[in-house]
Amino acid sequence: MKIGVLAIQGDFAEHIAMLKRLNVEAVEVRLPEHLKGLDGLIIPGGESTTIGKLATDYGLMEPLRQFGQRHAVWGTCAGAIFMSKDASRNQPLLNLMDIKVERNAFGRQVDSFEADLDIPELKQVTGTKDAFHAVFIRAPIIESVNGDAKILASVADGRIVAAQQVHLLATSFHPELTNDTRFHEYFLSLAD
Ligand code: GLN
Numbered sequence: 001m002k003i004g005v006l007a008i009q010g011d012f013a014e015h016i017a018m019l020k021r022l023n024v025e026a027v028e029v030r031l032p033e034h035l036k037g038l039d040g041l042i043i044p045g046g047e048s049t050t051i052g053k054l055a056t057d058y059g060l061m062e063p064l065r066q067f068g069q070r071h072a073v074w075g076t077c078a079g080a081i082f083m084s085k086d087a088s089r090n091q092p093l094l095n096l097m098d099i100k101v102e103r104n105a106f107g108r109q110v111d112s113f114e115a116d117l118d119i120p121e122l123k124q125v126t127g128t129k130d131a132f133h134a135v136f137i138r139a140p141i142i143e144s145v146n147g148d149a150k151i152l153a154s155v156a157d158g159r160i161v162a163a164q165q166v167h168l169l170a171t172s173f174h175p176e177l178t179n180d181t182r183f184h185e186y187f188l189s190l191a192d
Contacts, residue, residue: 001024001025001039001040001188001191001192002024002025002026002027002037002038002039003019003024003025003026003027003038003039003040003041003042003188003191004026004027004028004029004034004035004038004040004041004042005019005026005027005028005029005041005042005043005044006029006041006042006043006044006051006055006060006064006079007028007029007030007044008030008051008054008055008058008060009046009047009050009051009054010044010045010046010047010051010078010079011044011045011046011174011176011177012028012042012044014044014174014176014177015042015044015076015176015184016028017176018175018176018181018184019042019184021181022181022184022185022188024188029041030058031058031059031060032058032059032060032063035063035064035067038067038071039071039072039191039192040071040072040073040074040187040188040190040191041064041067041068041071041072041073041074042073042074042075042076042079042187043073043074043075043076043078043079043080043082043083044076044077044078044079044176045076045077045078045079045137045174045176046077046078046079047078048078048079048081048082048087048091048103049089049091051078051079051082052082052091052092052093053091053092055082055092056092061092061094064094064096065094065095065096068083068094068096068168071167071191072167072168072169072187072190072191073096073167073168073169074168074169074170074171074187074190075169075170075171076171076173076174076175076176077137077138077139077140077171077172077173077174079170080099080101080140080142080170080171080172081093081101081103081140082094083096083097083099083168083170084096084097084099084100084101084142084170085097085098085099085100086099086100086101087100087101087102087103087140088100088101088102088103089103096165096168097149097163097165097168097170098145098146098147098148098149098165099142099143099144099145099146099149099163099165099170100142100143100144100146101140101141101142101143101170102140102141102143103140104138104139104140105139105140105141105143105159106136106138106139106141111137111138112135112136112137112138113136114133114134114135114136115133115134115136115155115156116131116132116133116134117131117132117133117134117153117154117155117161117162117173118131118132118153119131119132119152119153119162121152121164121186122152122182122183122186125185125186125189126182126185126186128182132153132175132180132182132183133178133180134153134161134171134173134174134175134178135173135174135177135178136161136172136173136174137174137177139161139172139173140172141159141160141161141172142159142160142161142162142163142170142172143160145160145163147165148165148166149163149164149165149168150163150164150165151163152164152169152171153171161173164190167190167191169186169187169190171183
């Protein structure tokens with residue numbers, strides 16, 4: 001299995017480290033030709049407008065859309081915004097997932113917070129019982145999940161923070177900033 005991590009901005013190094021811990025070949029993706037031969041792609045957190053602008057400059061928008069038609073793609077935080085259809089702002093989006101997001105939706109006073117999430121699919125695939133400790137940093141919420149997309153996780157007040165659309169994943173939080181490899185294992189099960 002060979003997984004790419006979009007490496008134009010954001011915390012791609014943490015995702016690569018996580019994949020290496022799971023003994024998966026991980027490569028940095030900066031140009032369209034780097035997508036060749038990959039089984040899946042992770043789009044890291046960072047700043048979604050910047051990721052979109054750079055992806056446009058590097059000619060990556062169409063190749064990423066095509067890649068996502070047939071392969072597993074997972075966006076964390078800014079990556080989730082970039083994968084969405086609608087971010088209520090004018091910025092380049094991949095339109096891959098039928099979700100609407102609201103950027104920085106948890107407000108300034110809670111720029112960053114952590115929460116334990118109950119994610120049944122994750123427990124099932126990894127054969128564990130524990131909640132997933134999620135780290136949120138200036139996180140978006142997933143306002144609505146439409147079409148083939150479904151809700152994967154919500155915080156206690158019901159706001160949606162993870163969604164899945166067949167082989168596509170979006171999370172508001174950052175599993176790559178924890179020691180828990182289960183979300184990466186879950187993604188690998190979609191890439192297989
Ligand atoms: N607030 C950023 C954005 O809207 C996302 C933050 C993150 O990826 N940690 O793009």
